[in-house]
Amino acid sequence: MKTRDITLHINEEKYNLTVDANQTLLQVLRSIGSTGTKYGCGTGECGACTVLVNGKTSILACLTLAALADGMHITTIMGLEKDGELHPVQQAFIDRHAIQCGFCTPGMVMKTISILEENPNPTEDQIRHELEGNMCRCTGYEKIVDAVQHARDMMKGETR
Amino acid sequence: MSTRVLPDFEILVPQSKEEALKLLSQYQGDAAILAGGTDLLVQMKGQLKCNCKGENAFGYLLSLAEVPGLDYVEYDETEGLRIGAMATLSQVAAHPVVKENYPGLLESVGVCGTKQTRNMGTVVGNLLNASPCADCGCAILAWGGTLTLEGTAGRREVDVDDFYLGYRLTARKTDELAVELKLPPKSDGTVSAHHKMTRVEHDLSKITVSVRLEMSGTTCKSARIAMASVAPTIVRLKETEKLLAGVEITDQILESVAKSASSEVTPIDDVRSTAEYRRDVAGVMVKRIIQKVCKS
Numbered sequence: 335m336k337t338r339d340i341t342l343h344i345n346e347e348k349y350n351l352t353v354d355a356n357q358t359l360l361q362v363l364r365s366i367g368s369t370g371t372k373y374g375c376g377t378g379e380c381g382a383c384t385v386l387v388n389g390k391t392s393i394l395a396c397l398t399l400a401a402l403a404d405g406m407h408i409t410t411i412m413g414l415e416k417d418g419e420l421h422p423v424q425q426a427f428i429d430r431h432a433i434q435c436g437f438c439t440p441g442m443v444m445k446t447i448s449i450l451e452e453n454p455n456p457t458e459d460q461i462r463h464e465l466e467g468n469m470c471r472c473t474g475y476e477k478i479v480d481a482v483q484h485a486r487d488m489m490k491g492e493t494r
Numbered sequence: 495m496s497t498r499v500l501p502d503f504e505i506l507v508p509q510s511k512e513e514a515l516k517l518l519s520q521y522q523g524d525a526a527i528l529a530g531g532t533d534l535l536v537q538m539k540g541q542l543k544c545n546c547k548g549e550n551a552f553g554y555l556l557s558l559a560e561v562p563g564l565d566y567v568e569y570d571e572t573e574g575l576r577i578g579a580m581a582t583l584s585q586v587a588a589h590p591v592v593k594e595n596y597p598g599l600l601e602s603v604g605v606c607g608t609k610q611t612r613n614m615g616t617v618v619g620n621l622l623n624a625s626p627c628a629d630c631g632c633a634i635l636a637w638g639g640t641l642t643l644e645g646t647a648g649r650r651e652v653d654v655d656d657f658y659l660g661y662r663l664t665a666r667k668t669d670e671l672a673v674e675l676k677l678p679p680k681s682d683g684t685v686s687a688h689h690k691m692t693r694v695e696h697d698l699s700k701i702t703v704s705v706r707l708e709m710s711g712t713t714c715k716s717a718r719i720a721m722a723s724v725a726p727t728i729v730r731l732k733e734t735e736k737l738l739a740g741v742e743i744t745d746q747i748l749e750s751v752a753k754s755a756s757s758e759v760t761p762i763d764d765v766r767s768t769a770e771y772r773r774d775v776a777g778v779m780v781k782r783i784i785q786k787v788c789k790s
């Protein structure tokens with residue numbers, strides 16, 4: 335088939351869509367106004383398009399075919415804020431000034447959530463290793479690593 | 495070339511293995527098989543993937559995403575580890591037996607791509623993609639095992655040693671689906687390891703080595719050594735392996751092993767390294783990885 339009818343759950347909202355066979359999830363997200371998720375490289379290298387499946391598994395929207403995402407529950411950066419309150423990871427990035435131009439930030443934040451889902455208590459080394467696959471062209475990695483540690487501590491209920 | 499837009503194709507989404515095989519026999523080389531997509535879609539965006547007619551396009555993508563029962567990682571003591579076609583790298587890495595008994599494979603999975611691509615890409619896909627620098631492929635070749643290929647005509651098992659026929663060329667026929675990879679269990683003295691050398695951490699390999707040795711004390715009963723990025727396919731260094739069979743591992747043996755490894759590889763110059771460098775370093779890497787596994 336050239337097109338497929340799918341149902342997507344994006345940030346807990348249901349979308350019935352007809353997508354082209356060759357459309358990526360990233361294209362579809364952005365076409366329905368979910369532009370928080372960024373297009374960086376399109377080839378799986380930069381991580382700017384990182385979104386979560388079932389709230390925890392990080393995947394690349396640029397290498398996911400929308401036609402095959404039927405029934406998936408996707409969380410993007412735009413679904414994190416609840417009742418005007420930022421997600422602790424978003425807050426940590428602000429608190430630690432881990433944002434320069436901000437282009438990598440949506441991917442970094444989503445990736446951080448998935449890192450902390452899998453291991454709520456990662457060491458700095460583990461954080462650096464896990465962040466591989468998310469690039470920051472402003473090269474503010476120090477602050478990003480710091481922000482992830484801050485988020486880890488906040489989410490455990492302790493702040494440094 | 496655009497990395498934003500994929501070329502035109504039709505998508506086939508079979509709901510059972512039987513349906514997938516039927517579609518495959520119908521479309522054959524004009525259908526590319528899509529598992530995790532982390533290699534195939536990148537190649538298609540870059541128009542680097544050729545169909546059976548040598549055109550930079552496929553009319554059809556056959557997705558395994560909705561075929562039930564292919565995403566398993568199972569272990570038993572007689573058969574060993576069985577990895578289904580849709581089992582992701584992350585799934586394999588998380589399996590307790592892989593952590594315990596297959597350290598070479600575990601290491602190779604851990605350095606293959608990034609967290610996100612490991613959540614999407616499959617181990618069997620890494621083997622099927624037939625890249626000469628494949629990470630898991632190299633560890634799998636060092637370990638040894640069989641790949642089950644299934645077509646409408648039936649199923650057959652191919653030894654991983656016989657799977658690569660040439661650059662990006664495998665023994666899979668166009669109407670066959672690779673459904674399972676089987677890696678035999680370890681024995682008492684089995685040790686294994688994998689080492690990938692890259693410029694930056696999640697890069698493609700400049701050169702990679704994987705070994706599996708059967709040890710009895712300090713004596714090596716037999717060895718399997720595989721290398722990536724040193725030939726048109728991932729390769730075993732069979733001459734070098736012979737030097738290790740039935741000998742006590744000494745510094746002197748390792749020197750001759752290193753020399754042999756350097757002469758057995760056939761690397762080329764490319765963007766990631768020169769042939770000369772790869773040849774030199776191949777020997778050093780084989781020596782060091784053997785020293786490492788013997789110490790552990």
Ligand code: FES
Pocket residue numbers: 372373374375376377378379380381382383384394395396397
């Ligand atoms: S845009 Fe998806 S990884 Fe760069």
Ligand code: FES
Pocket residue numbers: 432433434435436437438439469470471472473474
């Ligand atoms: S803040 Fe600019 S790319 Fe990371």
